[in-house]
Amino acid sequence: MALTGILETLEEQTKVYEQLLHSAKDKTPVLVNNDIDSLNTIIQKEKKLLLRADELEKTRLAHTYRYFHEIGYKSRLHNLTELIRSVYHPEDKQRLIEKQQQMSGMLKELQHINDLNQQLIAQSLAFINYSIDLVVEDPAEDVTYQHPHNKLGGSGRTGIFDTRA
Numbered sequence: 001m002a003l004t005g006i007l008e009t010l011e012e013q014t015k016v017y018e019q020l021l022h023s024a025k026d027k028t029p030v031l032v033n034n035d036i037d038s039l040n041t042i043i044q045k046e047k048k049l050l051l052r053a054d055e056l057e058k059t060r061l062a063h064t065y066r067y068f069h070e071i072g073y074k075s076r077l078h079n080l081t082e083l084i085r086s087v088y089h090p091e092d093k094q095r096l097i098e099k100q101q102q103m104s105g106m107l108k109e110l111q112h113i114n115d116l117n118q119q120l121i122a123q124s125l126a127f128i129n130y131s132i133d134l135v136v137e138d139p140a141e142d143v144t145y146q147h148p149h150n151k152l153g154g155s156g157r158t159g160i161f162d163t164r165a
Helices: 002-033 036-071 080-086 090-136
Strands: none
Touching: 002 036, 002 090, 036 080, 080 090
16 A cells, blocks of 8 residues: 555655754754864765655655545645545554654754754854955055045055955
8 A cells, every 4th residue: 555655755754854953963063163074074975865855755755646546535735734634544644643743843953953054154154254354455444544536546455365366
């Protein structure tokens, strides 16, 4: 029966989401410590997990389509909520509801951790941009007011780093 395949696929999806969650948690200290090699390793692992999650989602959709066809249920969405509505056996319905809640909780936590990691990356980039600006800017600039007509020609930048190159 297709419902058994759906439940097995949902179990596999849950395991993949758990691995993604652990990976996201592992990424936070790596970002704080600026460990680029470890970050690249984690990103490669996440790419593989995301590909696996996509494969499992396609498999789940195929099983769901087959199940709906078997019972004669017409649905355009083929999502988990529609599946739960179509199941009449209480034990199967309860298992599906539990999986939906478990996966939903994991995905919310994963989104929260990824948002925090994204903020860490944004702060790091802001600091890098600030550091580059300190190296590139003219040291005399902003110290005293100069009339715009008294400025020298050219780009006005006499810093160490030449961005025109």
